[in-house]
Amino acid sequence: MRDLKYLGRYLRPYRWDLFLAIFLVFVESAFEMIIPVLMSRLVDVGIETGDLGLILAQGGKMLLCAALALITGLLYARYAARASYGFGAELRQAQYRQIQRFAFENLDRFSAPSLVTRLTADATVLQNAVISGLRPLVRSPVMLVFGVGLSFFLNAKLAMIFVLTAPALGLILFWIVHKVSPLYARQQVAIDHVNGQVQESLTAIRAIKAFVRGDYEAERFDEVNTELRDTSLKTFGYAVRNQPAFQAVMYLAVVSIMWFGGRYIAAGTMTVGELTGFLTYVLQVMNSQMMISNVFLLLTRSLASAHRIHEVLEEQPALHAPDAPRRTVPDGSVVFEDVSFRYHADAKEDALSHVSLTIRPGQTIGILGGTGSAKTTLVQLIPRLYDASEGRVLVGGHDVREYDLAALRDAVGIVLQVNTLFSGSIRENLRWGNPSADDTVLWRACEQACADAFIRSKPGGLDAQLGQGGAGVSGGQKQRLCIARALLKNPKILILDDSTSAVDTATEANIRAALSALTNVTKIVIAQRVTSVMGADQIVILDDGKIHAIGTHAQLLAQDPIYQEIYESQMKGDGEHGEALYRKTAR
Numbered sequence: 001m002r003d004l005k006y007l008g009r010y011l012r013p014y015r016w017d018l019f020l021a022i023f024l025v026f027v028e029s030a031f032e033m034i035i036p037v038l039m040s041r042l043v044d045v046g047i048e049t050g051d052l053g054l055i056l057a058q059g060g061k062m063l064l065c066a067a068l069a070l071i072t073g074l075l076y077a078r079y080a081a082r083a084s085y086g087f088g089a090e091l092r093q094a095q096y097r098q099i100q101r102f103a104f105e106n107l108d109r110f111s112a113p114s115l116v117t118r119l120t121a122d123a124t125v126l127q128n129a130v131i132s133g134l135r136p137l138v139r140s141p142v143m144l145v146f147g148v149g150l151s152f153f154l155n156a157k158l159a160m161i162f163v164l165t166a167p168a169l170g171l172i173l174f175w176i177v178h179k180v181s182p183l184y185a186r187q188q189v190a191i192d193h194v195n196g197q198v199q200e201s202l203t204a205i206r207a208i209k210a211f212v213r214g215d216y217e218a219e220r221f222d223e224v225n226t227e228l229r230d231t232s233l234k235t236f237g238y239a240v241r242n243q244p245a246f247q248a249v250m251y252l253a254v255v256s257i258m259w260f261g262g263r264y265i266a267a268g269t270m271t272v273g274e275l276t277g278f279l280t281y282v283l284q285v286m287n288s289q290m291m292i293s294n295v296f297l298l299l300t301r302s303l304a305s306a307h308r309i310h311e312v313l314e315e316q317p318a319l320h321a322p323d324a325p326r327r328t329v330p331d332g333s334v335v336f337e338d339v340s341f342r343y344h345a346d347a348k349e350d351a352l353s354h355v356s357l358t359i360r361p362g363q364t365i366g367i368l369g370g371t372g373s374a375k376t377t378l379v380q381l382i383p384r385l386y387d388a389s390e391g392r393v394l395v396g397g398h399d400v401r402e403y404d405l406a407a408l409r410d411a412v413g414i415v416l417q418v419n420t421l422f423s424g425s426i427r428e429n430l431r432w433g434n435p436s437a438d439d440t441v442l443w444r445a446c447e448q449a450c451a452d453a454f455i456r457s458k459p460g461g462l463d464a465q466l467g468q469g470g471a472g473v474s475g476g477q478k479q480r481l482c483i484a485r486a487l488l489k490n491p492k493i494l495i496l497d498d499s500t501s502a503v504d505t506a507t508e509a510n511i512r513a514a515l516s517a518l519t520n521v522t523k524i525v526i527a528q529r530v531t532s533v534m535g536a537d538q539i540v541i542l543d544d545g546k547i548h549a550i551g552t553h554a555q556l557l558a559q560d561p562i563y564q565e566i567y568e569s570q571m572k573g574d575g576e577h578g579e580a581l582y583r584k585t586a587r
Contacts, residue, residue: 003306006313007126010090017083018134024076025138031069032284033146038062039280043273080131088127095119095312104385105318108343113196118312121191122305129302136291143288147281155270155278158260162285165253172245173293176238177300183235184304190228197224203469242293250286257282319384325404329411330396332492332522334359334382339391341377350389351377352545359538361492364516364523366533368566369542375526376417378542379495382524383412395493413491415499419478421470426455427462429470429481433488445487448514450507451480475502483511494518497526508532530570539563 011018042058045051095118099107151159201208201217208217261278264270334357341352351374359365369375380386381393384400393400400408413433421429430442437445442462446452454477458464470478479499486494494515500508512535515523527533534553541548541562549560556563 003303003310006310007091007306010094011083011087011130013090014083014086017079017086021076021079021083021134022138024072024079025135026142028069028072028076029139029142029146031065031072033143033150034065035062035280037150038065039273039276043271043276045273076135080134084127084131084134087130088123091123091126091309092119095123095309098313098315101317102315103318103387104380105343106315109315110312111192111196113199114192114308115312116195116199117188117192118308122188122308125305126302126309129298133295133298133302137295140288140291140295143284144292147285147288151278151281151285155261155264158257158264158270158278161253161256161260165249168249169246169289169293172249173242173296176242176245176293177296179238180235180297181300181303183231183238184301185307187228187231187235188304188308190224190231193224194221194228197221239297242297243290246286246290246293250282250289253286254279254282319387319405321404322402325407326398326402327404327407329403329408329492330398331361332411332520333361333394333396334493334522334524335392335394335397336378336381337392337394339381339388339393341374341381341386341389343386350545352381352388355391355545355547357540357547357550359522359524361522362519363538364525364536366536366539367524367526367542368528368530368533368539368563369548372544373542374545375542376497377545379414379497379524379526382493382495383409383414410489411492412495413486413489413493414495414497415479415482415486416497417499419470419475419482419499421466421473421478421481423466423468425460425463425465426458426481429466430462430485430488433485434490437488441488442484445484446480448487448511449480449484450503450510450514451477451484454480476504476507479503480507480511491521493522493524495524495526498528500532501528505529505531530567 038058038061042055042062045054095115099115148159148162151162197220201221208214257278261270261275265272265275336355336357339352339355340350342350355378367375367378377386381388382395382400384393384403384405387401395403395408395411422432427442430445431437433445434441439462443452446455454473455461455464464472466472470481473481479502483496483499500511503511508529508531512532515521516535525533525536533539537552538550539553539556540550541556541560543562548562549556551560557567
């Protein structure tokens with residue numbers, strides 16, 4: 001219930017709609033409860049005496065109550081819909097905003113499919129709980145109290161049957177809720193698994209088709225789909241027992257009332273009209289108890305979804321700006337002071353260990369190292385995508401934790417290994433770097449990234465449309481667009497994380513030449529090719545999260561065995577062709 005209470009704040013913008021809906025349910029229920037009283041008088045007096053005027057008067061009053069109940073019911077539907085759908089929208093918006101505030105460390109705790117389910121299915125469960133549960137939640141107690149009260153008013157002895165059946169109904173409901181409560185949580189996790197499988201399959205659809213693994217992926221989907229089916233069958237297998245069990249008890253009560261009521265009529269202590277009205281109240285009480293039981297089941301499912309949403313909303317972003325953050329980065333200098341980093345506090349080993357490195361403004365730094373040497377991890381500490389576990393990272397002479405996050409990241413242009421583009425035009429994608437950039441500025445950045453030629457060849461040029469994930473351009477073209485997008489930020493620090501791996505060597509050389517002209521920008525280049533970093537002011541060799549060596553190309557080639565091995569394997573492997581490549585890229 002704590003989770004529901006916490007999420008209740010997102011209903012506040014629609015509280016008047018909610019209050020009006022609750023009030024209208026009360027009014028509707030009151031009109032419906034008057035009808036049996038009118039019916040009792042119509043039967044006992046009007047029909048018994050043949051008073052046509054009384055029959056018409058009572059019948060007219062009953063029709064009026066029914067019409068007013070219908071009108072209030074329709075008004076309730078309007079206001080309840082506004083409250084419920086508004087509540088669902090607020091939940092989705094709040095979660096999405098929270099996710100945008102998350103650091104990478106927070107996102108590591110939630111899988112993408114789970115976040116999708118929480119934003120969609122779980123929010124919809126709570127939204128439906130309001131629109132489907134509000135009416136019975138308010139109406140059922142009203143009808144139950146009035147129905148039982150008026151039943152005692154008509155015949156107290158006969159109404160004692162309700163007192164005898166209530167414990168049985170309570171035990172049935174408790175048993176069902178006890179069974180389905182953990183199953184609803186399992187069902188939502190099963191939906192996570194289905195979403196994850198679908199997402200993975202659609203993302204890797206080209207690889208699946210290339211390796212003819214469609215049948216294998218279909219089997220994997222069948223596993224998670226079967227898990228969801230089995231969990232749902234078991235969950236609702238218990239939930240649907242609610243209705244027949246309640247009906248069995250309540251119809252037993254009806255039979256008992258008919259039996260004893262008939263005896264009372266025969267004895268002259270009860271009239272036919274009173275029994276007719278009493279039976280009407282019996283049906284209303286029975287329906288109210290059925291609705292209450294359904295509300296409990298709905299509430300049980302809502303609790304599972306509320307807990308999952310609450311987990312997202314109460315997750316504290318791992319990165320925080322200080323109370324009075326710096327909003328200007330003076331220059332592009334970067335200093336690592338004895339920096340160590342691990343992705344999780346309980347990790348056995350550091351990903352980075354005691355790294356000390358100084359990069360002056362405007363320098364070009366190359367970073368080489370084998371797979372898993374933590375090259376990407378190192379540069380992710382600069383824009384504060386993660387915080388160092390030990391030591392300090394300084395940008396512009398100040399600890400990165402002193403800066404406003406937006407200001408720091410605006411000063412850092414980063415092109416990561418995974419090149420991400422979005423559906424829309426090329427122009428829209430490029431303007432992620434500078435929303436106000438005009439065509440002249442856009443084309444200049446594209447020329448620096450050697451992306452202008454293929455953009456001009458596309459129908460529409462900058463207005464050419466890209467599919468989801470940048471569908472419609474090759475891997476090398478994606479890389480060049482991402483470089484252009486980063487350049488449009490006019491960053492003080494430009495990080496290229498193996499971002500020219502998909503382009504040919506001639507294009508890569510042209511990109512390097514264009515970037516070398518940016519003398520006021522600190523450039524950090526992570527690469528697998530020696531040719532990509534040979535012209536750098538300093539080359540850093542990382543090995544197993546530690547700095548193995550630092551120096552220029554000439555220094556490392558003369559002194560460092562790891563660099564010599566990399567150089568020999570890449571530059572000498574093809575004999576004269578390798579030497580030619582070296583001379584061309586060194587110019």
